[in-house]
Amino acid sequence: MPTTFVSGPVKVRVPATSANLGPGFDALGLALGLHDDVAAEVVPDGVRVTVTGEGAGELPDDDAHLVARAMRATFDALGGQPPGFAVECVNRIPQARGLGSSSAAIVAGVQLARALVVDGDTRLDDAGALRLAAEIEGHPDNVAPCLLGGFTIAWTEPSGARAVSLAVDDRVRPMVFVPEERGLTAVARAALPGAVPHADAALTAGRAALLVHALTAEPALLLPATVDRLHQDYRAEGMPGTSALVGALRVAGVAAVVSGAGPTVLALSEPGPDFSVGTGWRILRLAIDVHGARVARGRLGHAERDPVAAGRKS
Ligand SMILES: Nc1ncnc2c1ncn2[C@@H]1O[C@H](COP(=O)(O)OP(=O)(O)OP(=O)(O)O)[C@@H](O)[C@H]1O
Numbered sequence: 001m002p003t004t005f006v007s008g009p010v011k012v013r014v015p016a017t018s019a020n021l022g023p024g025f026d027a028l029g030l031a032l033g034l035h036d037d038v039a040a041e042v043v044p045d046g047v048r049v050t051v052t053g054e055g056a057g058e059l060p061d062d063d064a065h066l067v068a069r070a071m072r073a074t075f076d077a078l079g080g081q082p083p084g085f086a087v088e089c090v091n092r093i094p095q096a097r098g099l100g101s102s103s104a105a106i107v108a109g110v111q112l113a114r115a116l117v118v119d120g121d122t123r124l125d126d127a128g129a130l131r132l133a134a135e136i137e138g139h140p141d142n143v144a145p146c147l148l149g150g151f152t153i154a155w156t157e158p159s160g161a162r163a164v165s166l167a168v169d170d171r172v173r174p175m176v177f178v179p180e181e182r183g184l185t186a187v188a189r190a191a192l193p194g195a196v197p198h199a200d201a202a203l204t205a206g207r208a209a210l211l212v213h214a215l216t217a218e219p220a221l222l223l224p225a226t227v228d229r230l231h232q233d234y235r236a237e238g239m240p241g242t243s244a245l246v247g248a249l250r251v252a253g254v255a256a257v258v259s260g261a262g263p264t265v266l267a268l269s270e271p272g273p274d275f276s277v278g279t280g281w282r283i284l285r286l287a288i289d290v291h292g293a294r295v296a297r298g299r300l301g302h303a304e305r306d307p308v309a310a311g312r313k314s
């Protein structure tokens with residue numbers, strides 16, 4: 001069946017995400033109340049991308065932009081490319097910091113392309129959108145919470161990625177400490193060994209299981225539930241400030257972990273008033289986003305175009 005495109009713009013709001021959460025490497029993730037807003041429409045020719053906020057002046061303005069690449073891949077999956085398309089991004093998620101900026105861009109592209117095709121949600125259903133987004137990203141732990149919201153457990157079967165979303169206990173209060181310096185996921189993944197000791201794998205599997213209970217029902221167990229032996233120690237040399245802050249917070253009794261591939265630190269409870277963080281960290285208290293990516297018709301409104309004000313609503 002030929003592909004027909006809708007006229008007029010569509011938009012999507014996508015949340016930041018924190019992957020791994022300590023022991024859940026490449027599997028667990030949490031959607032956070034900090035968002036990028038992205039709009040797109042079909043145009044007669046070419047690909048144009050404008051960016052405001054995070055990444056403005058640095059990211060490509062054409063087909064090479066990650067949102068455009070995800071849209072292209074999704075149009076292919078939907079049966080055909082439009083003559084051209086224009087994209088407007090208002091970015092608030094810090095990039096290359098471990099807060100899922102690349103997954104947010106990919107999910108935005110997948111959801112916008114689906115919304116721009118008549119019957120797009122039928123041609124590529126929600127399960128297919130997750131599979132495609134995870135395939136583009138390479139692992140599902142950020143794209144799952146970005147699409148579904150909440151606390152997600154993602155896994156990959158021969159047919160592709162799948163995920164479930166669970167409600168988080170109200171007492172969990174995420175806080176992120178974002179450093180100035182960036183860290184690319186690809187670099188952090190290269191620091192990992194090909195194999196780990198059986199004892200480390202066994203300990204981490206047990207803590208990941210405990211973490212599901214701690215996050216959903218018993219936050220008092222978050223400190224033991226966030227112990228990991230699979231990735232954080234191997235990456236510590238590449239992000240010494242992050243490693244030191246995680247260590248100091250944990251000594252103070254706070255369930256702190258490296259967010260995603262770092263270098264942001266995620267704390268699942270707040271440190272006491274006596275805890276001194278030091279300089280150079282942007283500290284954000286963030287709600288948990290329970291909605292995941294939200295699509296609507298129309299252009300970005302005034303509030304959505306503000307790269308700061310709308311950033312912390314969930
Ligand atoms: N909103 C965006 N639009 C276009 N490209 C983006 C966007 N956000 C991120 N990127 C691209 O992805 C890169 C960062 O991806 P990377 O996976 O290394 O980090 P992250 O997604 O922020 O962190 P993590 O995966 O650890 O949570 C950026 O350097 C940029 O090339």
Ligand SMILES: N[C@@H](CCO)C(=O)O
Nearest residue numbers: 019025026185260261
């Ligand atoms: N699980 C991924 C998350 C970052 O994309 C990693 O730690 O490499």
